[in-house]
Amino acid sequence: xxxxxxxxxAGLLGSSIGLALRAKGVDVILHDSSRGTLTLAxxxxxxxxxxxxxxxxxxxxxxxxxxxxxxxxDELQTWPGALVTDVASVKAGILxxxxxxxSDTARYLGSHPMAGRERGGPISARADLFLGRPWVICPHDxxxxxxxxxxxxxxxxxxxxxxxxxxxxxDRSVALVSHVPQLISSLLAHQxxxxxxxxxxxxxxxxxDTTRIASSSPDLWVQILAAxxxxxxxxxxxxxxxxxxxxxxxxxxxxxxxxxxxxxxIARGNDGVAxxxxxxxxxxxxxxxVVMVNDQPGELARLLTEIGEFGVNMEDLHLEHSPGAQFGxxxxxxxxxxxxxxxxxxxxxxxxxxxxxx
Amino acid sequence: xxxxxxxxxAGLLGSSIGLALRAKGVDVILHDSSRGTLTLAxxxxxxxxxxxxxxxxxxxxxxxxxxxxxxxxDELQTWPGALVTDVASVKAGILxxxxxxxSDTARYLGSHPMAGRERGGPISARADLFLGRPWVICPHDxxxxxxxxxxxxxxxxxxxxxxxxxxxxxDRSVALVSHVPQLISSLLAHQxxxxxxxxxxxxxxxxxDTTRIASSSPDLWVQILAAxxxxxxxxxxxxxxxxxxxxxxxxxxxxxxxxxxxxxxIARGNDGVAxxxxxxxxxxxxxxxVVMVNDQPGELARLLTEIGEFGVNMEDLHLEHSPGAQFGxxxxxxxxxxxxxxxxxxxxxxxxxxxxxx
Numbered sequence: 151x152x153x154x155x156x157x158x159x160a161g162l163l164g165s166s167i168g169l170a171l172r173a174k175g176v177d178v179i180l181h182d183s184s185r186g187t188l189t190l191a192x193x194x195x196x197x198x199x200x201x202x203x204x205x206x207x208x209x210x211x212x213x214x215x216x217x218x219x220x221x222x223x224d225e226l227q228t229w230p231g232a233l234v235t236d237v238a239s240v241k242a243g244i245l246x247x248x249x250x251x252x253s254d255t256a257r258y259l260g261s262h263p264m265a266g267r268e269r270g271g272p273i274s275a276r277a278d279l280f281l282g283r284p285w286v287i288c289p290h291d292x293x294x295x296x297x298x299x300x301x302x303x304x305x306x307x308x309x310x311x312x313x314x315x316x317x318x319x320x321d322r323s324v325a326l327v328s329h330v331p332q333l334i335s336s337l338l339a340h341q342x343x344x345x346x347x348x349x350x351x352x353x354x355x356x357x358x359d360t361t362r363i364a365s366s367s368p369d370l371w372v373q374i375l376a377a378x379x380x381x382x383x384x385x386x387x388x389x390x391x392x393x394x395x396x397x398x399x400x401x402x403x404x405x406x407x408x409x410x411x412x413x414x415x416i417a418r419g420n421d422g423v424a425x426x427x428x429x430x431x432x433x434x435x436x437x438x439x440v441v442m443v444n445d446q447p448g449e450l451a452r453l454l455t456e457i458g459e460f461g462v463n464m465e466d467l468h469l470e471h472s473p474g475a476q477f478g479x480x481x482x483x484x485x486x487x488x489x490x491x492x493x494x495x496x497x498x499x500x501x502x503x504x505x506x507x508x
Numbered sequence: 509x510x511x512x513x514x515x516x517x518a519g520l521l522g523s524s525i526g527l528a529l530r531a532k533g534v535d536v537i538l539h540d541s542s543r544g545t546l547t548l549a550x551x552x553x554x555x556x557x558x559x560x561x562x563x564x565x566x567x568x569x570x571x572x573x574x575x576x577x578x579x580x581x582d583e584l585q586t587w588p589g590a591l592v593t594d595v596a597s598v599k600a601g602i603l604x605x606x607x608x609x610x611s612d613t614a615r616y617l618g619s620h621p622m623a624g625r626e627r628g629g630p631i632s633a634r635a636d637l638f639l640g641r642p643w644v645i646c647p648h649d650x651x652x653x654x655x656x657x658x659x660x661x662x663x664x665x666x667x668x669x670x671x672x673x674x675x676x677x678x679d680r681s682v683a684l685v686s687h688v689p690q691l692i693s694s695l696l697a698h699q700x701x702x703x704x705x706x707x708x709x710x711x712x713x714x715x716x717d718t719t720r721i722a723s724s725s726p727d728l729w730v731q732i733l734a735a736x737x738x739x740x741x742x743x744x745x746x747x748x749x750x751x752x753x754x755x756x757x758x759x760x761x762x763x764x765x766x767x768x769x770x771x772x773x774i775a776r777g778n779d780g781v782a783x784x785x786x787x788x789x790x791x792x793x794x795x796x797x798v799v800m801v802n803d804q805p806g807e808l809a810r811l812l813t814e815i816g817e818f819g820v821n822m823e824d825l826h827l828e829h830s831p832g833a834q835f836g837x838x839x840x841x842x843x844x845x846x847x848x849x850x851x852x853x854x855x856x857x858x859x860x861x862x863x864x865x866x
Contacts, residue, residue, distance in 0.1 A: 257687040264712055278800060278862040282837075284710050315706065323707035326699055331718045334696050336777025337750045341684055342745055343780050348673060349681035352642050353784045354622055356721040360689045361784065363714040368633035379758040384697055386755050390748070392695045397744050400737040413730040419694025419722035422701045425713045426719065440638060449814040450825065454809035463805055467827040479640070504636040 151307050156206035156229070158182070158221055160191035163237050163263070165275030168196030170308045173277050183213075192270035205229075208300060211236040213342055221246035226253050231432045233297050235261045237303075237406045240326060240377035241317040251480055256292040259286060262319060262324070271351040278309070285310035318503055323470035325381035326438030330389065332363055332371060333382070339364035414473050436465050439493055442502040443469075443478050453501065454479060460495045462488045479504055509534050509665050514564035514587070516540070516579055518549035521595050521621070522570030526554030528666045531635050537562055541571075549630035556842045558567065565585075566658060569594040573731040577605035584611050591655050593662075597682060598735035599646045599675040612749055614650040618675060619643060619659055620682070621668055636667070643668035646675045650690030683739035688747065690729060691740070693764040697722035713826075794823050794841035797851055801827075801836050811838060818853045820846045837862055 155171055157164045160182040168178045168191065178197030182188040192199060209225045209232045210219055218238040225234045234257055238244060240286065241260045253396075263285040285305035289298050298314070305312040339361040342350060370465050375382055392415065399411035443449050450469065457464055466483035484492055493503055513529055515522045518540040526536045526549065540546040548556060567575055567583045567590045576596040583592045584606075592615055596602060599618045606613050621643040643663035647656050656672070663670040668669030673681065700708060733740055746837040750773065757769035801807050808827065815822055824841035840849055851861055 170608045239572060264710060276862060278860050281800060281860075281862055283712075286710065306619065313706070313709065319704075319706070319864070320624040322709055323703065326703045326707055327711045327715050330699065331696060331715050333754060333773065334692060335714075335718050336774045336780075337747055337754070338689060338692050339652070339777040339780030340750060340773070341688065341747055341780065342783050343776065344746070345681065345684045346677075350686055350783050351671065351785060352622060352644065352681055354683045356639075356693075357685050357689050358784060359717040359720045360693050361777075362717045364774075364781040366774065366778075368771045368774035368778065371774045372767055375520070375758060375770050376761060376767060379761055383755055383758045383807070386751065386758070387698055387701070388754065389695055390751055392698060393744065393748055393751070396691060396695070397741055397748065400744070401743045403734060403737055409730055409734060412733050413726045415691065415698070416694045416722075416729045417725035418701065418722075419697040419719075420726065422694075422697035422699065423722040424721045425703070426708060426716060427698050432791050442636060448813070451809055451812035451816055454812060455806070456811055460807040461805070464808070466823070467808065484751050502639075504634060504639055 151208075151302055153177070153207040154179060154204060155304075156200075156204070156209045156232070157197060158209065158211045158225060159213035160184075160187050160196060160272050161212060162274050163265070164210070165191045165194065165196040165251075165272035166239075166265075166277065166279035167210055167212065167308065169194070169275055169277040170280065170336075172197060174307055174461060177205060187272060191275070194272050194275065195271060196275060206232050208232060209234040209303065210304075211238075212369070213376050215240060217294055219244045219251075222258060223248060223251050223253045226257055229255075230254075232257065233300055234258050235301055237261060237263055237508075238377070239374045241286075241320045243377050243389065245288075245290055245317050245323075255290070256294075258298075259290075259293050259297045260288045261305075262288070262320060263305070263308075264324075264328075265310075274424045280305070281309035283310050284313045286315050286320050288315055288320050290317060321378050321381045322384075325378055325385050329375060329378055329382045330385045332366060333375065333386070334389070335361055335364045336366075336371075340491070437486045437489040438481050438483050439489060439496075440504040441480045441482060441496060442504050443480050445478060450478075450480060453496075454503075456496070456499060457482070457492065460492060462492045462495075509566075509661055511535070511565040512537060512562060513662075514539065514558075514567045514583075514590070515555060515570060516567065516583060517570035518542075518545050518630050519570060519574075519633050520629060520637070521623070522554065522568070523549045523554040523630035524623075524635065524637035525568055525570065525609075525666065526665070527552070527633055527635040528638065530555060532665055534665075538668060539828070540648075549633070552630050552633065554630060554633060560683075564590050566662065567592040568591060568662075569596075572728070573598060577602045577609075581606060581609050581611045584615055588612075588615075590615065591658055592616050593659055594730050595619060595621055596735070597732045599644075599678045601679075601735050603646075603648055603675050614652075615655075617648075617651050617655045617659055618646045619663075620646070620678060621663070621666075622682075622686075623668075638663070639667035640669045641668050643794060644671045644673050644678050646673055646678050649673060679739045680734050680742075683736055683743050687733060687736055687740045688743045690724060690734065692742070693719055693722045694724075694729075696828075729750060729860060795840050795844045796841050797847060797848040799838045799840060799854060799863040800862050801838050802835060808836075808838060813856070814857060814859075815840070815850065816851060820850045820853075850866070 154177045156179040158181045171178050180197035211221045215238045218236050236381040265279050265283045287301045302312040396415050400410040512535045514537040516539045529536050538555035569579045575595045623637050623641045643657045660670040754773050757766040826839040
């Protein structure tokens with residue numbers, strides 16, 4: 151990236167983009183409707199304030215989903231020489247909105263960096279926020295190849311992995327891999343409100359995993375879900391049909407085929423989860439060993455150091471704490487051919503292996 | 509535990525119980541309807557074959573859920589001096605079944621160790637399988653205190669944490685914390701079958717977490733879900749009512765209150781997930797920092813060693829790989845008061861911090 155980049159919205163995403171571009175020497179012009187947020191972001195080094203004579207080549211709109219189309223339309227009008235992009239999580243509605251306003255959509259090219267949103271504001275901004283994350287770019291009928299290249303350069307400069315999709319393809323995709331899982335997890339977590347303390351005390355890693363994202367922000371998610379309502383409801387209706395079938399089968403266990411319905415629901419889940427790519431895009435094909443680690447500083451580091459000494463490459467690691475016990479269980483994924491040797495080496499060094507599975 | 513323990517069913521759970529008790533010097537009598545499985549389990553040292561003159565004090569039935577009541581009834585009849593327990597995942601139905609057969613239920617006390625089931629058979633058995641896991645014991649009207657103590661001793665000898673619940677309380681609890689999450693996750697993963705390769709390529713940690721347990725065994729789960737159908741369908745119907753409400757709100761966004769319905773679904777999920785106890789039963793109250801770790805052997809170990817050197821206690825660790833990038837992101841949970849110092853120390857040593865959140 152060279153030239154001036156104007157970033158509108160100095161929250162987590164906007165300030166992180168600013169910080170990363172500033173680190174590359176790009177002239178970043180920051181703007182925010184809140185004077186306090188803008189001051190803070192400038193103080194943190196995410197860019198400078200607007201000056202007369204500014205002529206940005208690229209405008210990045212990083213405001214909440216509900217405000218994105220308004221701000222993009224304004225920026226298109228204000229900067230007739232600039233390409234305008236945005237970073238909102240839903241894409242087709244913004245383009246349709248701009249079309250209906252008669253905006254110069256030939257200079258609008260939407261994008262969506264799939265990066266963290268845990269805590270907002272410029273204080274939480276990080277130049278590294280986009281490292282290794284997919285950055286979806288959504289060309290439409292009026293998009294020119296050089297515009298696509300400009301956004302790809304932006305994504306690459308920020309350490310992200312550019313992915314090209316149409317706006318509809320993007321919205322259907324994120325409905326399936328992000329928006330529907332968020333709702334499903336939130337609704338599941340809500341069921342725990344009815345559980346006794348003793349019941350939640352039985353919670354294992356499965357429940358923790360399935361409900362982890364249920365702690366996400368309602369303010370942000372209501373905007374995302376509303377903006378992607380058609381794709382989300384399509385997937386949710388399909389989900390509900392499957393759910394109805396299973397509930398029906400469990401309610402009528404004497405009916406022929408009811409067990410098969412339940413078994414197929416689980417088996418189809420096996421097939422679905424196998425489609426998620428693992429580390430570096432490979433399909434999942436690791437063996438997991440579970441090692442007991444005493445809850446003392448340095449114990450996990452010692453384990454990982456020793457695994458490194460055996461020359462075994464650890465593909466994934468997950469630490470699980472046992473409720474009520476003073477140790478954790480480290481789930482370590484390795485290539486299947488390394489599993490037996492690693493278990494033997496670890497046991498020889500006195501580590502307790504609490505499980506192995508393919 | 510002293511005296512003879514008879515274990516019926518030499519699969520993962522039965523053989524693991526046998527191995528753990530043998531390690532404590534207990535005389536373990538193994539039985540399995542499969543001659544091959546029994547031979548293998550005896551070869552692995554999980555116990556010995558039945559001999560004439562055996563007089564077990566305790567019989568542990570560790571057969572598939574569908575067969576449990578039959579086998580418990582047989583064992584109660586064969587060993588009139590023994591307490592008989594089982595390790596099946598659902599409890600009320602077995603007791604009701606035994607009552608209806610006229611079995612001597614005064615000598616039956618059901619239990620449920622909440623331990624791994626990833627891979628079956630005696631080959632996968634581990635004496636450490638139950639370490640730190642809850643082991644639910646379900647006394648009923650005819651249960652005597654000394655029977656409860658005997659099973660508590662069994663659980664403690666195996667390193668588990670005994671928890672007392674009525675059979676109904678157990679079944680409702682595991683429906684909420686285990687059986688419903690399993691189904692919800694399987695049904696969600698099935699939706700991915702309709703997704704394009706490009707769409708699943710956008711999968712982030714949220715999707716991976718919510719669908720991790722969807723790789724569970726259909727054979728086992730159809731039995732568990734069928735056995736706990738009343739409690740599971742009750743929770744699923746409540747879940748479906750919430751789902752219907754959200755689908756309705758997203759389909760009718762012009763209706764007054766529709767945004768509120770969606771926002772509350774997410775907010776209620778926040779409340780639900782906050783009920784899950786964290787490490788050692790504490791409520792979750794950690795800050796998370798995300799550190800970039802190059803994909804080279806020993807890098808993660810170096811990070812953890814340095815965290816240990818700073819005197820910061822790591823409460824939890826999760827490693828996430830970035831698709832298409834040659835590094836991972838280590839999510840490290842620490843006490844909130846340690847967050848700022850740890851970030852400063854790590855940055856001073858050249859680690860890249862990719863995020864912080866409370």
